[in-house]
Amino acid sequence: MVAAQNGMFTLGHITMFYAMTSGAKLSREASAVVSRLSTFRLTPKRLLTYMSITDQIRAKVREHQGVSLFEIPPSLEGEGIIRELIVSEEVLRAISPPWPPHREGERHASFRALLDAFVQNEEISVSETPFSKPWDTGIARVHPVSDEIWDIRSFEMPPGMRCFGAFGGYNLFIALTWNYREAIETAEDWEYETNRCKEVWSSLFGQIERFRGEQLDEYLSSFLDLSAN
Numbered sequence: 451m452v453a454a455q456n457g458m459f460t461l462g463h464i465t466m467f468y469a470m471t472s473g474a475k476l477s478r479e480a481s482a483v484v485s486r487l488s489t490f491r492l493t494p495k496r497l498l499t500y501m502s503i504t505d506q507i508r509a510k511v512r513e514h515q516g517v518s519l520f521e522i523p524p525s526l527e528g529e530g531i532i533r534e535l536i537v538s539e540e541v542l543r544a545i546s547p548p549w550p551p552h553r554e555g556e557r558h559a560s561f562r563a564l565l566d567a568f569v570q571n572e573e574i575s576v577s578e579t580p581f582s583k584p585w586d587t588g589i590a591r592v593h594p595v596s597d598e599i600w601d602i603r604s605f606e607m608p609p610g611m612r613c614f615g616a617f618g619g620y621n622l623f624i625a626l627t628w629n630y631r632e633a634i635e636t637a638e639d640w641e642y643e644t645n646r647c648k649e650v651w652s653s654l655f656g657q658i659e660r661f662r663g664e665q666l667d668e669y670l671s672s673f674l675d676l677s678a679n
Contacts, residue, residue, distance in 0.1 A: 503619070503658070504619030504622070507618035507619065507622075507655065508618065508622075510654060510656075510658065511536055511624070518538065518654060519536050519537070519654065520537055520542050521535070521536055522535045522536070524566050524570050532570060532571030532621065532671070533568055533569055533570075533621040533623065533670060533671070534621060534622045534623070535565060535568055535625060536623070536624045537624075537626075538625065538626045538627070540628065541627070544558060546562075547562075553607070556607055557607040557611060557630075560606045561604040561611045564588070564602065564604045564606075565602065565625070568589075568602065571621075573672045573673065574588040574589055574670070575588045575674045575676050576588065576590065576666055576669075576674065576675055576676065576677070577676045577677050578590075578595065578666065578675075580592055580595065583676060588602065589602050590603060592614065592643075592644050593644075598617070599615070599644050599647050599660075600616060601613060601615075605631075609630070610631040611628060611629070611630055611631060612629055612630075612631055612634060612643070614626060614628065614643055614644070614647040616647075617663070618660075618661050619661050620668060621671055623670075626651060626654075627646050629643060
């Protein structure tokens with residue numbers, strides 16, 4: 451029986467509860483995650499919200515798997531998946547080789563490497579402040595923050611690329627649209643990209659809300675918070 455502590459639950463409880471009820475056996479990596487999350491606390495109400503939204507999103511991912519949505523494993527053999535990355539067909543085309551043998555191809559290869567780093571749980575810099583973040587932030591909220599749209603920011607091959615999506619739960623990111631950074635200059639451009647991402651979300655997930663956390667460690671592991679910089 452998974453018990454609450456002082457009326458509170460941890461994400462470790464959630465993981466253990468899932469294993470108990472589904473018959474799944476926790477891997478060594480999953481057990482380590484449980485241990486790291488042992489101090490992360492959720493009230494019973496927030497636990498139910500967390501599980502219900504994430505479960506609904508996962509159900510839709512399974513429904514569209516291999517047709518409109520695709521899970522991205524690391525491109526290097528032998529690398530384990532810690533964070534989950536689900537992409538649309540649009541994003542899949544952008545990150546799948548072969549790429550052109552010139553600078554545009556290098557940009558796409560760099561973009562894919564960034565997504566592989568995300569999947570492999572490499573430390574990523576994060577900012578929750580759309581208008582005051584360092585230039586080299588890896589993933590950031592997009593204005594308005596209430597929409598829960600984020601962009602993964604590829605900048606190693608300037609001017610880089612931007613991939614828009616939303617979290618579906620802890621360490622689960624759903625990447626839906628992308629564009630070259632030079633095509634996103636004005637406030638109207640950013641609004642267009644945000645709205646386009648929301649439209650794709652609605653077409654795939656209907657009325658299901660995007661995952662909403664209260665602090666960054668509800669979204670992902672192994673991050674550097676640059677929000678205050």
